[in-house]
Amino acid sequence: MYDDLARDLARILETGTVRTLFQPIVDTRQQQVFGYEALSRGPSDSLLHAAPLLFETAERCERTVELERACLRMAAATWASHGIPHKLFVNVSPALLMPPVFQKVRLRHLLEQHGLNPSDIVVELSERYPAIDLSTLRGSLSWLQEQGFAVAIDDLGSGYSGLKLWAELKPDFVKIDRHFIRGIDADLVKKEFVRSVVDLSRRLGCQLIAEGVETEAEQRVMTALGITYIQGFLYGRPAAIPGADLAPLVRARPPAPKSPGRETARHLTESVPPASPSTTLAEAWERLQAEPGVYALPVVEDGRPLGLLHKWRVLETFSSPYGRSLNERHSVTTMLSTDALVVDRDTPLESVSRLLVDEDVHYLKQHFIVTENQRYVGLGSTRSVLQRITEEKVARARHANPLSGLPGNVPIQQEMERRVTASEAFDLIYFDINHFKPLNDVLGYRTGDQVIVQLADILTSLFRADEAFVGHIGGDDFVVMTDGPGSVRLCERAQVLFGRDCQGHYPASMRQAGRVQSLDRTGAQSTFPLVSLSAGIVRVPTGDERTPAQLADTASLAKTRAKGAAGGLYIETTEPRPSARAVS
Incomplete structure (x- = not known):
């Protein structure tokens, strides 16, 4: 098994097929995206698709520096291709910043090649990796900050050196490990730990980022403690296209009771970039694999929706004997579901719910297409509609006569x-x-x-x-x-x-x-x-x-x-x- 993983790693490094996903970091005070963290994955058909196994294998094969450089090159190229006006957070191990591995000329060339500015990049240094020579590491980070880069300590609380790194390196950002965020609303010890970190950050003039925020209850605690930068599934999952899985930012505000019957399909519309009729099933499968929160791709031609390509249908075909080799070059239209529900973005949610339930007595559709003037604008999920209507009914009951x-x-x-x-x-x-x-x-x-x-x-x-x-x-x-x-x-x-x-x-x-x-x-x-x-x-x-x-x-x-x-x-x-x- 180890030999198979080593060979797979060698193939990935030789072909440069590492992939980059982006997860949003939200400024809840300004109600907008602050930046994106670049997250690396292996190819979808690789044994090393998952990040933990990919980096663990590189470490065992003593090829961590090679892999990190490949990840940085891909992150820079992918980020530049999207032209997003936000900060890019990139993960770096201390080993990559220590001489002679750390080469300023190589870094400058990478920035110039893709037209990136140091002021737009935050270098994340994880405390999970031991840093033997802190004085040398501090010299490299000081130079980066002089060039305009910002520095962040990742995963504070996951190891033993976090506070020492904080004191020695004087970072611009500190990211609190998700362990201390998960279930914080019901855990007094976690709440007091994070409160002490907040107090320390204020004294040191450092910004905090809470990682792994997944529930409204956790978000409310972050707001109460004064943490405004949030990263987690509540706002968006990692996606191949920055913002493709971004949740409505109104969720960052303290939830207010909603007016019954007034929300429309536009309030739950997700901006999922569509596929075209010329897209192959292989290309579509790559997207569906890279974007975990997307279970169907809209297929659109000249702005008009043709139907939905469902993930389960492609998976079912590709999992059969020779299914992938026989079908991956075919157009997405060969598996297109043309019976998708299409609603205007101003359709009230109650009406959308009735259409979803009444349209087909055999099954409840997971997604529907949202349009404006009959042109595609995004996807809605049945789960979100039913959840929102349930929330409205609960709020209505709480304040009902x-x-x-x-x-x-x-x-x-x-x-x-x-x-x-x-x-x-x-x-x-x-x-x-x-x-x-x-x-x-x-x-x-x-x-x-x-x-x-x-x-x-x-x-x-x-x-x-x-x-x-x-x-x-x-x-x-x-x-x-x-x-x-x-x-x-x-x-x-x-x-x-x-x-x-x-x-x-x-x-x-x-x-x-x-x-x-x-x-x-x-x-x-x-x-x-x-x-x-x-x-x-x-x-x-x-x-x-x-x-x-x-x-x-x-x-x-x-x-x-x-x-x-x-x-x-x-x-x-x-x-x-x-x-x-x-x-x-």
């Missing part, structure tokens, strides 16, 4: 703020039940609860368009926000249905009389009509400068006027008042 199950005051406020910020035109409708207290007093609170639930059902059934929002403020007060047509007609229909459904709660004598006897708010006996529904409508035009608080006041006033209006309906058509932000 316990009686009606509708969104309560928190999501109502968020939805209004979202619409105001987006300068959307919409109708804000405030519903209120007239004479609800006498019904409660005469028929009991259980009947009153049934009436409230009935109204909730009526409003959700009438205002069920994807752009509509129905919320329950509390008691007998409801709010609807919609930019759909026919608000007045729907309000009138709601009044009719509510009046009809509530009649059955009253005894026959009260229904015939059309009134009930009850105590008024002063405690005096009085006569009240049966319950009915009022609706105050506020028309909010595009670009309205009123704040959410001002709109809420206007809606409350419209509701009051609706109670005294004929038919229980009032439309606020006054010109929008300028808000404080508009005046300032």
Whole structure:
């Protein structure tokens, strides 16, 4: 086995077929990519494809320096071909920086050959490798820093020399080993260790990078501790093309409750570079192997999607006897799935979910194609859609009114703020039940609860368009926000249905009389009509400068006027008042 690995390593070094992947490092404070770490792999069909075995074999064969130089050459060439305006982090062992191996002329030539600037490169030195002569190593690193390179210590905490290296080498960056990040939200010891590292970095003027962040909970701890540079699967996996597997950077912000039903396919679209009809199956398989997070490649011609090439299908064919040799030169179109779901990027996630579930009763598709004006823009995953909808339902349940199950005051406020910020035109409708207290007093609170639930059902059934929002403020007060047509007609229909459904709660004598006897708010006996529904409508035009608080006041006033209006309906058509932000 060792001889096979040694021969494979020799072939890789002779042919220069080492591959480079890039994983993003995100600045969560600026909400943008800060840089990419170059990660080396063997060819996909090699026994040495995995990095640990590749470098372990090189060390056993005493060819580590050769392999590292090959990795640096490939990283420089690949990085230059993409022209990405971010910092490139490259891994170097101390042995490569010690004379006579370290040659400044060779380094300058590599930079000039690919048009790279030292200020764009961060040299990562791992503490996993022993550095015998620290003074000589420090001399090489000092020269690199004078030329404009930045220096980083990788894997802090994985060995015994990390703090010594930090003190001796004075790096620009220190990367905390993933061991101390994994599960830090539930581990007090890890949290205190990282907190001490943060304190030390502040005193020494060094930037920290947290490696291996994979969950929102871990990210929240990093934010609380003040670490802004993050690397991990939460933001992106290693990919052959920088940014190909980059997660939406909004995830770097503290998660805020989302407005129900307002997210669209664009929010979960991943930018996966497409293949063309001329791409061979061998070329496509290389990409699918190099990009672990990609399980299907979109095939696009002149901007228009033709279908999806699924990883499982290629694997199934290539795994059969002679399958690869017989098929690898064929076009991707020979295995193309043309029944892929295609949706516009503005399609609401609820609609995408229904399409995914309803389109085929035999299986649930893993991916769908997202377009804009019928042209390909990216891929979406079914898992992400279902996860996001589940998150929305959980958040909705957390802030829902316990009686009606509708969104309560928190999501109502968020939805209004979202619409105001987006300068959307919409109708804000405030519903209120007239004479609800006498019904409660005469028929009991259980009947009153049934009436409230009935109204909730009526409003959700009438205002069920994807752009509509129905919320329950509390008691007998409801709010609807919609930019759909026919608000007045729907309000009138709601009044009719509510009046009809509530009649059955009253005894026959009260229904015939059309009134009930009850105590008024002063405690005096009085006569009240049966319950009915009022609706105050506020028309909010595009670009309205009123704040959410001002709109809420206007809606409350419209509701009051609706109670005294004929038919229980009032439309606020006054010109929008300028808000404080508009005046300032």
